[in-house]
Amino acid sequence: MLGRLNHVAIAVPDIAAATATYRDTLGAEVSQAVPQPDHGVTTVFINLPNTKIELLEPYGENSPIARFLERNPDGGIHHICYEVDDIIAARDKLIADGARVLGSGEPKIGAHGKPVLFLHPKDFCGTLVELEQA
Amino acid sequence: MLGRLNHVAIAVPDIAAATATYRDTLGAEVSQAVPQPDHGVTTVFINLPNTKIELLEPYGENSPIARFLERNPDGGIHHICYEVDDIIAARDKLIADGARVLGSGEPKIGAHGKPVLFLHPKDFCGTLVELEQA
Numbered sequence: 001m002l003g004r005l006n007h008v009a010i011a012v013p014d015i016a017a018a019t020a021t022y023r024d025t026l027g028a029e030v031s032q033a034v035p036q037p038d039h040g041v042t043t044v045f046i047n048l049p050n051t052k053i054e055l056l057e058p059y060g061e062n063s064p065i066a067r068f069l070e071r072n073p074d075g076g077i078h079h080i081c082y083e084v085d086d087i088i089a090a091r092d093k094l095i096a097d098g099a100r101v102l103g104s105g106e107p108k109i110g111a112h113g114k115p116v117l118f119l120h121p122k123d124f125c126g127t128l129v130e131l132e133q134a
Numbered sequence: 135m136l137g138r139l140n141h142v143a144i145a146v147p148d149i150a151a152a153t154a155t156y157r158d159t160l161g162a163e164v165s166q167a168v169p170q171p172d173h174g175v176t177t178v179f180i181n182l183p184n185t186k187i188e189l190l191e192p193y194g195e196n197s198p199i200a201r202f203l204e205r206n207p208d209g210g211i212h213h214i215c216y217e218v219d220d221i222i223a224a225r226d227k228l229i230a231d232g233a234r235v236l237g238s239g240e241p242k243i244g245a246h247g248k249p250v251l252f253l254h255p256k257d258f259c260g261t262l263v264e265l266e267q268a
Contacts, residue, residue, distance in 0.1 A: 027135030
């Protein structure tokens with residue numbers, strides 16, 4: 001079921017500073033910052049040869065990463081995203097196995113324009129897991 | 135400077151249970167568990183098409199991940215590892231840019247038999263970064 005690691009998401013308090021760290025100090029290729037009002041975050045992608053790092057800064061009120069940054073003011077790894085071929089089949093298998101899907105259980109369109117679901121960290125080694133249809 | 139994402143390391147309290155979650159619930163290809171007494175961890179690799187997840191369970195006394203698991207009893211993402219072509223050149227550039235390298239600053243041989251260094255989380259968006267010579 002599990003496909004590629006699509007991205008590792010790092011929540012940061014200051015996306016301009018974080019982008020500069022990855023671009024200038026670590027010498028990585030970085031994208032422009034893109035505000036995503038529907039998702040409550042601004043995103044920057046760090047393009048690595050085999051996958052991406054997604055930097056996330058809160059956008060607007062009620063950002064889904066605001067509480068995470070209160071607990072982790074320097075930032076930190078917020079979630080990992082795995083690709084699956086069929087997100088509905090993946091969801092149904094996970095639920096049958098007793099895993100908890102967050103929210104309504106229906107896929108939403110994520111920041112990349114593809115259907116995504118989030119899985120409960122307590123069922124996956126303390127890590128917030130996003131599944132994205134490849 | 136920054137090359138491939140070599141792995142994402144997840145510290146877990148019970149590596150057999152975590153391996154079963156990845157193998158049976160998420161349908162991933164997993165390795166055997168390998169005790170690494172020199173590193174104070176037991177490791178399992180989750181082989182994804184483009185990178186690896188490294189599950190870590192404490193091994194012996196004074197495991198380097200023991201305190202992390204005290205703070206995160208369900209487990210959690212412990213570090214991310216990026217490949218670099220020349221770890222000495224990478225270290226010297228990072229230090230010149232004011233970043234902190236942990237320990238003595240000299241690369242050690244990591245769990246994969248290659249030279250590695252760890253960078254201070256406060257200098258890298260709150261994330262513990264491992265650099266491994268490719």
